[in-house]
Amino acid sequence: MRGRPLIPFAVIAIVGLLLITVLSFVGLNQRDAMQEDEDGNGGEEVTEFDDxxxxxxxxxxxxxxxxxxxxxxxxxxxxxxxxxxxxxxxxxxxxxxxxxxxxxxxxxxxxxxxxxxxxxxxxx
Structure with missing residues (x-):
């Protein structure tokens, strides 16, 4: 093999690590949103219902x-x-x-x- 065969692999590895980092932060935000949905009303206490x-x-x-x-x-x-x-x-x-x-x-x-x-x- 001629050239530098490790450079494409290094680029793929760096892109992969960046993608993992970005998706981790997206997942954290989604977890918080799901927790608010599980609470039913965004964490606000329900005091009564109209019906x-x-x-x-x-x-x-x-x-x-x-x-x-x-x-x-x-x-x-x-x-x-x-x-x-x-x-x-x-x-x-x-x-x-x-x-x-x-x-x-x-x-x-x-x-x-x-x-x-x-x-x-x-x-x-």
Missing amino acids: PVAAGEEMAQQSCIGCHGGDLSGAGSNPDLTNLDLTHDEVVDVILNGQGAMPSMTDNEVEADAIAQYIMTLNE
């Missing part, structure tokens, strides 16, 4: 259907949420603290109350 049942339905559709089925009537070993023998406060407690294999869904009491209100409308 808690509608808000609870929306949150239940996002969080509960994966395990309890699309109509929340249970799936596999996961219980039917449309036929619960629990009080509103007990449902809020399960949402906040989990029960059995179910993890806690939120640590926000206002959100838990809205989801519980929606679930209780399914049990009427």
